[in-house]
Amino acid sequence: MTRWWLSGLAVLLMWIAYGISPYVALYRLSLAVQAHDAAAVAERVNFRTLRLSLTKQALAAAVDAIAARRDLSARDRAILTEASGALAEPLVESLVTPETLIDLLDDGWPVRAGLARQGESGPEVTGAARDAGKGTDHLGLHAASPAQLFALFRTAEPRGFRGMVVSYPPDRSIENRFRLRLRLRGWTWRVIDLELPTALRERISQRLTGAMQR
Incomplete structure (x- = not known):
């Protein structure tokens, strides 16, 4: 009887550990971003799949x-x-490097990639983009406190047994959120996809359409 009880407890603990593991990964990624630790960020990102997605x-x-x-x-x-x-x-x-990804995850805007912040001078920045860009310092991935992790938990969407999507910042409208996808490989959760908010996609498209029409 004791053996069965211990086995059941072990399984329960394993499920609990699995359940919290993606949030531990987000917490560690957030700390690495705040510390501007490019090596630590690189360990937690699959750059090949991220590059294809972007x-x-x-x-x-x-x-x-x-x-x-x-x-x-x-x-x-x-x-x-x-x-x-x-x-x-x-x-x-230029977007998919550890340094630029830190820039993007830190405050939601990849200045290192040469993209002017929303609301800065430039005729190509629309009014909608300027409105969406207000308070860009709050657009980053923030998961370094229990309250921030709980806010991400509320947005979490499972993707099978080894995948999860979280959207942030949770207090923004859907079109102004990032959607970050994690996948478990081995014992490590890695970022494999980052869906950009409307304003940032618009800014990137302006850069590309300008190049296409030359």
Whole structure:
């Protein structure tokens, strides 16, 4: 009887450890970002999958922006997306480095990648982007306190047994949130995807559409 009880307790503890493990990973990632520890951040990010994700988002945003001004068929969109891939690559490469990712996760805006903050001078920054960019210092991933972790817990969406998505900041509207996807590989949770908020995708698309139209 005691053996069964101990086995059940062990299983319960394992489930509890698994349940809190992604939040421990978020906590450690947040600390690494605050400390500007590029090596620690690199250990917790799958840069290959993140690069693919950001490339798709950048291209989709740029093609949507062009399609809004032109009548593009599905075939035209496919051709434009394929042709603009080479233009998107340098910008995405500048975003997907440990240093720039720290910049992005810290306050929600990748200044190191050469993107002006929302609301700063520049005719290409729309009023909607300026409004979404107010208080950009609160747009980062903050998970270093129990209250912040609990706020992320409330936004968590399981993705199978080894995946989870959290959106932040939890007090912003959906279109102004980041959606960060974690995946468990071995014993480590890593960031594999980061869906950008509308304002940042818009800013990136402006950079790309400008390059496409030259």
